[in-house]
Amino acid sequence: MGRLAPLFAVLVPLAIAIGAWFMDGQGSLSRGLEAGTPSGSTDEPVTPATKPAIQASRPMAGKGFDFYVLSLSWSPTYCDSDAGRNNRAQCGTGKRFGWVVHGLWPQYERGYPQDCESAEGSRVPDAMARGIIDIMPGIGLIGHQWRKHGSCSGLPMADYFALVRQVHDKILIPPQFSSVREPLQTSPATIEQAFIRSNPGLTRSAVAVTCDSQRVDEVRICLDTSLAFRTCSEMDQRSCKRSDLVLPPQP
Template sequence: MAFTPRATASLLAAALTVLVALGSTAAFSQQRTQERRGERAGEFDFYVLSLSWSPTFCAAQSSGNRDQCGTDKNFRFVVHGLWPQYEKGYPDFCSSGEPARVPNNVGRPFMDIMPSMGLIGHQWRKHGSCTGLTQREYLAKTREAFNRIRIPDDLASGRAALTLSTDAIEEKFVAANPGMSRRGIATSCEGRRLEEVRICLTKDLRFRDCAEVDRGGCRISNVTMPPAR
């Protein structure tokens, strides 16, 4: 098909409009990324303490994680992370004067509750950097938050597999922790297994409600907690 000079000019103008629009979209996306990465450390509303059920994590590890999932390990609930949150959304990967890598002498004393230096380092870079704390302060705050929680005895044992509703899991945590509300806790699942229990805390680690976190919980009726090894 032959194009007239006018038609050719129209096609070129349309193509140029599309290219400009695509360029603007890319620039806007890059700007939004820069804005997220530029979030200011220490400016957030509350914390989420995420407790991972280690047997679920280890069941999905094909190559194994020896620190957490070795045959001589039998972790139950461990800390996935202590996450600064906004009422909607959360900051991540904030600028910090601390190094990106967490030194062994700083991280290893916390491996009883966060059993991997890889996990500790990642949590520092993504979440801890946004708290306004140093690495040592962030890890100490994480332990303080973990110690704040009483894990229900029947959930903590890990002696045998348990299958129960997510409501029952949350109710057990609420019953074991005075001041905790069902509106301040959420479970997450991996398939039909319990993955994590997420608990909302104020900056001084008191229990608080958190609507967005609560809404994001697992929606299936029952989950299984695999036994510890």
């Protein structure tokens, strides 16, 4: 036993050192796999369970402009146009969209910025686009709106689309115009008043209705960068001047 003592004195510390090295290696490997696994890989199929949540809990102020215009388009009017008839994403069989987001546009008091340079480039990743396609139907539309308008918001791409979602959710659609099954005779003043009643703080100087020859086209609502309603005389000047309009029915 006396002769084995020196051997034990060597082997025991060596075994302890090997065990510590092995455990540290396993731990490092585990941490490396966790850190290297993306939580929202764009290669994953986009389903309701994995769809990116493009949301924001508070207003995100843009910069370099004066206010926003939220443009809500009545989809059946667009789908009855030449461009809409060829748009299967928004107007194909089984598509029953009503009010959709045409865009959220940074505006000057007169005019607006467009096609600004962005470090994030011009292409909206498919996974990000599919996170907002329920209210802005069409990958092409989403990409166009980012390039022309979102790039001028001063916000990162993800924050801009989160803001689009936030502003959309802020606006309450009047019940009589939320679901239309028969052609509805109306007027710009009637639509404006209905939106004003449904959205406290909204005034006639902050909302405008546009039209084509006879049909309701869009409702445009002006908001400052804190998302409070505000006047916008230029939008009001461009509003529909007809007194009688038709709101086409949803398919």
